[in-house]
Amino acid sequence: METSGGIQASLSGRYATALFELARDERQLDTVSASLETLKASIAGSDELRRLIASPLIGRTEAKAAIAAVVPAMGLDPLTGNFLGVLAQNRRLDQIDAVIRAFRQLLARHRNEATADVTSAHPLGDDQIAALKAKLRQQTGRDVAIDLKVDPAILGGLIVKVGSRMVDGSIRTKLNTLATAMKG
Known part of the structure; x- marks a missing residue:
């Protein structure tokens, strides 16, 4: 290998x-x-x-x-x-x-899976994890192993990293973006 x-x-x-x-x-x-x-x-x-x-x-x-x-x-x-x-x-x-x-x-590479680092503000339930895996499988075309982290500082939403791609849907980032836009 x-x-x-x-x-x-x-x-x-x-x-x-x-x-x-x-x-x-x-x-x-x-x-x-x-x-x-x-x-x-x-x-x-x-x-x-x-x-x-x-x-x-x-x-x-x-x-x-x-x-x-x-x-x-x-x-x-x-x-x-x-x-x-x-x-x-x-x-x-x-x-x-x-x-x-x-x-x-x-292990994910050995199993031909993608690895996703997922950060949430609160622990995710099993049904939420399953839905996230299904969505990521649809996006990547491969099974996805999820590495979950909880960070209350993001306030809400998710930050998902798969390989070099990152989607930051956290409320903290959205509030920071809004504050920057309001400053002009």
């Missing part, structure tokens, strides 16, 4: 590529992908886990021990657990968000 030089050029991209290739060779892409989604949700919901990942004060040994303790509690597969141990040992846990994003891009 050819992987993009853009993904491999970054540190997180190299880690994601290594994880992706190992998961592909072990036929565990879906399992690892599900574990990474669980990990991402756990990080979003736990201040302690975010501090563990971000703190430069936690040493290699302590970080690796902490990761080994939380992996079974989160229900992550052994391959992802070992990978997190390597990140902890190499003091690269702070790269996990970027690694997950790059892994998703590699």
